[in-house]
Amino acid sequence: VQLVESGGGLVQSGGSLRLSCVASEDIFDDATMSWYRQTPGQSREVLARIGPFGMTTYGESVKGRFTISRDNDKNTVYLQMNNLTPEDTALYYCNLDGWKWGQGTQVTVSS
Secondary structure (H helix, E strand, O other): OEEEOOOEEEEEEOOEEEEEEEEEOOHHHHHHHHHHHEEEOOOOOOEEEOOOOOEEEOOOOOOEEEEEEEEEHHHHEEEEEEEOHHOEEEEEEEEOOEEEEOOOOOEEOOO
C-alpha cells in the first residue's frame, strides 16, 4: 500500500490549508488513519486520528483548529487546518494503522 500526501504549502499566519492523503488500496476502509507532524530534531507528534467508523481524537495542540475526516469511496483522509500559526510549520505525514507512512508534505506558516 502507498500513501501520498498533498496540500501543503506556504500560508500566512491565521490562514488555512487542507491536506489530503490518498491510499492506493482498498484496505483503507478498515484502517485507522492518523496525521502527524515533525520538525527538525523533534519526534513525530500525533495530531489527529480517525477510526474506520469515523470516531476522531485530537492532540491538544490542534484541538479546535484542525479537523480530520475521511472519504472511503476515494480512499482519502483529510486534515483541515485553520487559524495556522508559525508554530504549525512542520513536515506533515499521514499514517495507516500505525505502520505505513506517507512521504510527507511541508507546511510553512509565515508570521
